[in-house]
Amino acid sequence: MNTAIPKNSACKPPTQTYVYCLLTQKKPFGVGVFSHQQAKAIIRQFAAAYHIASPKGCQPGTVRNACGYLTLPGALNSLKYFLHHSSTFPDLDCTGPHFTKPCVAGSGLGSYYITPQFAGKIQQLNDNVNTGIREAATYTQSAFVDVRIVFDGVLSGDPANPYFAKAAAVNPGTCCNLASGGGLVSFDGLHPSNTGYALIAYYVIAAINERYGRHIREIDVTKAYDGTRCSNKRECFPDVYAPH
Numbered sequence: 001m002n003t004a005i006p007k008n009s010a011c012k013p014p015t016q017t018y019v020y021c022l023l024t025q026k027k028p029f030g031v032g033v034f035s036h037q038q039a040k041a042i043i044r045q046f047a048a049a050y051h052i053a054s055p056k057g058c059q060p061g062t063v064r065n066a067c068g069y070l071t072l073p074g075a076l077n078s079l080k081y082f083l084h085h086s087s088t089f090p091d092l093d094c095t096g097p098h099f100t101k102p103c104v105a106g107s108g109l110g111s112y113y114i115t116p117q118f119a120g121k122i123q124q125l126n127d128n129v130n131t132g133i134r135e136a137a138t139y140t141q142s143a144f145v146d147v148r149i150v151f152d153g154v155l156s157g158d159p160a161n162p163y164f165a166k167a168a169a170v171n172p173g174t175c176c177n178l179a180s181g182g183g184l185v186s187f188d189g190l191h192p193s194n195t196g197y198a199l200i201a202y203y204v205i206a207a208i209n210e211r212y213g214r215h216i217r218e219i220d221v222t223k224a225y226d227g228t229r230c231s232n233k234r235e236c237f238p239d240v241y242a243p244h
Helices: 018-023 036-049 072-084 116-140 147-156 162-168 194-212 221-226
Strands: none
Touching: 036 072, 147 162, 147 194, 162 194, 194 221
């Protein structure tokens, strides 16, 4: 839910949330279009209902100022319930077949949302794992690509950043960034699109070539985006998650 939106975005400011972009699309999930003010109000209610608000503000991807998260399934299920039950929210802790009782309401231990405290612990664990991978690559003198740095660069919105410039050059003025519908992530806002995977592969191949003196042909990310990078023309199609 808390995905920062870069300056050049398919989802216009002033938003900092992926779910906001979904709510303001044309007929999201079969319901009418929400205005910007309605979408922001619903998000505030989500945050209060599930204890994912950060009163002093938060920064995605940090430990000290971690953000709470409402997962996409949680957002969709809650939105459906919200629209059909007089603007109230379901209990995401203690209801449903995959929850066992007794449970603690507001614990955030279900599969639908993550509290800021738990998000911070997850981020710390993730950082430790990434540090281990980096140290192992250094020790074995292996090719190494920090994908997080690549996507942080895209997220920066800075034309001088080489990672942002590479993504923005896929189809200038149209694609690509990390916003909802921005072209690099799929519908869930988490997994890369075909274009996103092609961008990652571009830097992986570059690292392999540099480290081992190989000459693997680089991937043309634009061709992956527009669906022309394949040997079997019957299986070629433009990236369905990217704007064209």
